[in-house]
Amino acid sequence: MKKMIQAAALAVSLFAATSTMADTTLQNISKSGELRVCFDAGYMPFEMKAKNGEFIGFDIDLGQMLAKAIDVKFTPVNTSWDGIIPALLTNKCDVIMGGMTITAKRNMQVNFTQPYVVIGQSILLNSKLAGTVTSYRDLNDAKYTIATKLGTTGIVAAERFLPNAKKNKFETTADAALEVSNGKADAFVYDLPFNAIYAAQNKGQVVHLDQPFTFEPLGFAVRQGDADFLNFLNNYLNQIKGDGTYDRIYNKWFKSASWLSKVQ
CATH class of the missing domain: 3.40.190.10 (Periplasmic binding protein-like II)
Incomplete structure (x- = not known):
């Protein structure tokens, strides 16, 4: 028993020394x-x-x-x-x-x-609504049309947070964003990084409300x-x-x- 205790103590000592030495x-x-x-x-x-x-x-x-x-x-x-x-x-x-x-x-x-x-879902807004719409909450109204992309969390977020707005669903991100640029939709709900880049490319046509309203x-x-x-x-x-x-x-x-x- 004494030898077993001594062996165990030695093992613990070696482990501690190795741990201490490890950078x-x-x-x-x-x-x-x-x-x-x-x-x-x-x-x-x-x-x-x-x-x-x-x-x-x-x-x-x-x-x-x-x-x-x-x-x-x-x-x-x-x-x-x-x-x-x-x-x-x-x-x-x-x-x-x-x-x-x-x-x-x-x-x-x-x-x-x-x-x-x-990041999370943010709002790409048609520039005509700049100053009028300052938050995703402002879009929760039947007078607004929201573009979304099929099969994305953007649709889920739009349905959850903007139930009163009209939804138009598109096959591609490009088509949905273009709908906002052309003024055929008021806003696009999608991932923040894409919206930020698109807004930078299309200044004057769209405004990015870059505070995400879902948490990622x-x-x-x-x-x-x-x-x-x-x-x-x-x-x-x-x-x-x-x-x-x-x-x-x-x-x-x-x-x-x-x-x-x-x-x-």
Whole structure:
């Protein structure tokens, strides 16, 4: 029995020593001199591959700014979406910064920062109603016609929040948005990123009410048990949101269409 107790104590001691010796993600980033960021290029305007082969987008800018702030190299790790969490868990990258929605199922595998952007359904409004309609609630009236796309959560949101408005359903996103631009519909209910880009491309014809009225928070993902790195990222987000850096980057990608020429 005494030998068993001694063996158990030795095992605990070795485990503790190994755990203490293991470097944290922050220490590994500092030692390697690089911040490896996983994403799946193709989700506009979060991460895209430009004509010149470079990766650009909202998440890319945030990652580059973070790497610069701690004086390390930004290393992009473009990863297929279905393998992005396994890539993080097997240490192929340090963090996922890829427009990932925070869900309970994903949270069973990774830890998330505070939401760095909230998407959801927003309103693309015909410009003639600018100032008259200032919220999705104002559209809940039989005098308004809402364009929606078949098979999307936009239809669900429109039925739930705007039951009194008339609904016109379309096969494609482009047709639904064009209906608003042409004045044949008063508003289009759809995902915020698309509406933001479309509004930037069609200034004067449509207005984007960019406060989402359904909740879909996006967060950076890190390996579970990495409290120091999680604390670091949350503090970084608080800092850039407070000093205006975040707003500048957000406006660049969500309120301007100047970047589209780099990918089209």
